[in-house]
Amino acid sequence: MANLELDDLEQLVAFEELGSFSKVARRFFVSTPTVTRAMARVEEGFGAALFDRDGNRATLSETGRVAVESARRVLREAASAVAEVQEFERGLTIINVASCAPAPLWELLPMLSRLYPGMSVTSCVRDTPGVEATLADGACDVAVLPYRPDAAQAPLSRRLLDEHLQLCVRSDHPLAGRESVALADLNGFNFLLGSDLGFWNRIVRDGLPASRFLVQDDSFSLTELIRTSSLPCFTTDVSLASRYRSIGEDRACVPIADPEVNVMFWLAGRDEEKVGRLFR
Numbered sequence: 001m002a003n004l005e006l007d008d009l010e011q012l013v014a015f016e017e018l019g020s021f022s023k024v025a026r027r028f029f030v031s032t033p034t035v036t037r038a039m040a041r042v043e044e045g046f047g048a049a050l051f052d053r054d055g056n057r058a059t060l061s062e063t064g065r066v067a068v069e070s071a072r073r074v075l076r077e078a079a080s081a082v083a084e085v086q087e088f089e090r091g092l093t094i095i096n097v098a099s100c101a102p103a104p105l106w107e108l109l110p111m112l113s114r115l116y117p118g119m120s121v122t123s124c125v126r127d128t129p130g131v132e133a134t135l136a137d138g139a140c141d142v143a144v145l146p147y148r149p150d151a152a153q154a155p156l157s158r159r160l161l162d163e164h165l166q167l168c169v170r171s172d173h174p175l176a177g178r179e180s181v182a183l184a185d186l187n188g189f190n191f192l193l194g195s196d197l198g199f200w201n202r203i204v205r206d207g208l209p210a211s212r213f214l215v216q217d218d219s220f221s222l223t224e225l226i227r228t229s230s231l232p233c234f235t236t237d238v239s240l241a242s243r244y245r246s247i248g249e250d251r252a253c254v255p256i257a258d259p260e261v262n263v264m265f266w267l268a269g270r271d272e273e274k275v276g277r278l279f280r
Helices: 006-018 021-028 032-046 062-093 103-115 128-136 199-207 219-228 237-241 272-279
Strands: 051-054 057-060 094-099 120-125 142-145 156-170 191-194 213-216 233-236 251-255 262-269
Touching: 006 021, 006 032, 006 062, 021 032, 032 062, 057 062, 094 103, 094 128, 103 120, 103 142, 103 156, 103 237, 103 262, 103 272, 128 142, 156 199, 156 237, 156 272, 191 199, 191 219, 191 233, 213 219, 233 237, 262 272
Parallel strands: 094 120, 094 142, 191 213
Antiparallel strands: 051 057, 142 262, 156 233, 156 251, 156 262
């Protein structure tokens, strides 16, 4: 039996849909004799006549229809094999990071670039259950969690950084002069809020059920609104130190005392061979 070529099988499958060699030729940008020769090779490969021929007209025989289904199966398996190999190759050259908050990525991504200069790094921000699920099913190589993972969850772990949520208000706001506030003090105020905040989004929404939030997807728009609006917002000590140094001269930041908004972030990983250096 001769070898079956994938290109020839694709033309056979197309013939079932189009019904003529000339139409198949136009789809594949080849000549009709080229398709005719390809179908002859397919028949030779299967070792059976696949077409009923009446002069210049050809139709699939019953055997030919069975061959088309077999060709579809071979093409699906070939595509699956290619995807599997490519996914494996990506796993060797890409480090996938899932974080429960944005700020840890500001420190982690440069760290990974230094430790693994030949690797590409991708990252996403999700809520805590989403990060946990991503870590459990192996879809990420490194996870950032707001607690220390146990050994069953992640054989590799290390502390990354601490982050403390703060209230950011105009200097004439009634809470601006406080040394600290609690979430209960803020419930009922309306807030500016960024998107893609990970677990922070759920914390502030659960902690402030009577509040409403004006969510901004664009960081520039959010920053401009913070500078020009009287609405309160949130920031953190990490944000103030790194990304958002300027919040306007008429804004004051007040620490929030609730323990759930003063967070210690931990790195979690499973593959010592791939990301072990990050945890040493």
